[in-house]
Amino acid sequence: MLPSCCEIVAALESDSPLDSEHPHVDEHDVGPVEWRRIAGILATIVFGVALFDQIVKTAIVAWIGPDRPFQRWELAGRLVAFEYVENTGAAFGVFAGRVWLLSVLAVVVALAFLVLFWRDLPRSTLLRTSVGLVLGGAIGNLLDRVRLGYVVDFMAVGVWPKFNIADSAITIGLALLVFSAFQDSPPRENSS
Numbered sequence: 001m002l003p004s005c006c007e008i009v010a011a012l013e014s015d016s017p018l019d020s021e022h023p024h025v026d027e028h029d030v031g032p033v034e035w036r037r038i039a040g041i042l043a044t045i046v047f048g049v050a051l052f053d054q055i056v057k058t059a060i061v062a063w064i065g066p067d068r069p070f071q072r073w074e075l076a077g078r079l080v081a082f083e084y085v086e087n088t089g090a091a092f093g094v095f096a097g098r099v100w101l102l103s104v105l106a107v108v109v110a111l112a113f114l115v116l117f118w119r120d121l122p123r124s125t126l127l128r129t130s131v132g133l134v135l136g137g138a139i140g141n142l143l144d145r146v147r148l149g150y151v152v153d154f155m156a157v158g159v160w161p162k163f164n165i166a167d168s169a170i171t172i173g174l175a176l177l178v179f180s181a182f183q184d185s186p187p188r189e190n191s192s
Contacts, residue, residue, distance in 0.1 A: 038121050042132050049136025053165040054143060057152040060084060064154070072156070083156040088149070103145045110138045126180040133173030140166030 064071050064084045071084040089096035117131050141164075144151040153162035 034122060038128065042121065042128055042135075045129065045132025046136040046139060049133060049166070049169045050139040050143065053137070053140030053169070056165050057140075057144065057154070060154040061152060079158055081156040082154050083162060085153040085162040086148075086150040087153045087162070088151075099145050099149050103142055106138050106142045106145070110135050110142075124180055126176055126183070130173045130176035130180060133169040133176065137166040137169035137173065140164075140169070 060082065061084070064073055064082060066084065066086070068084075072081055073083075074081040088099065090102055095102055113134060114131065117127060121128050121131065141151045144166075151164065151166075153164045153167070155163050155168075
């Protein structure tokens with residue numbers, strides 16, 4: 001069985017494989033060397049996600065892009081397919097055509113996300129993975145908006161809006177963030 005993304009990050013971070021959770025780390029105990037290591041691992045995740053997203057989008061454009069004879073290739077009938085789409089808006093087409101507004105908004109939200117969770121990054125591999133996936137996905141889509149004026153979407157699943165690797169990374173990162181919040185929250189005492 002292949003290791004999960006969190007297990008790989010944990011193995012990269014720790015001296016002993018898969019032992020990187022630091023539940024008792026106080027922010028004052030984390031020195032500059034540790035912060036550089038954390039920042040390096042976070043940057044690796046962010047860069048890796050954004051790079052993978054851009055490589056896959058480049059391959060999709062070459063395969064089923066606007067200059068190709070077809071823009072859809074079905075895997076499972078109409079249910080699952082690769083379909084080239086130029087998305088000028090945000091999720092579900094919101095703010096369509098407002099590239100610079102969406103670009104600035106993506107940068108502001110990404111920076112706010114990083115600032116919000118920066119203090120807790122030494123405590124949780126899951127949180128580092130989550131933040132890295134969200135930021136990497138945001139940068140992948142931001143690169144499209146700045147470079148092309150739209151985001152290349154290509155995954156079609158049923159009636160769900162088309163999406164891409166960056167969207168998937170953001171969604172998985174947010175799901176991990178919610179999971180992490182539930183794991184880190186103290187159990188509630190029963191009032192009865």
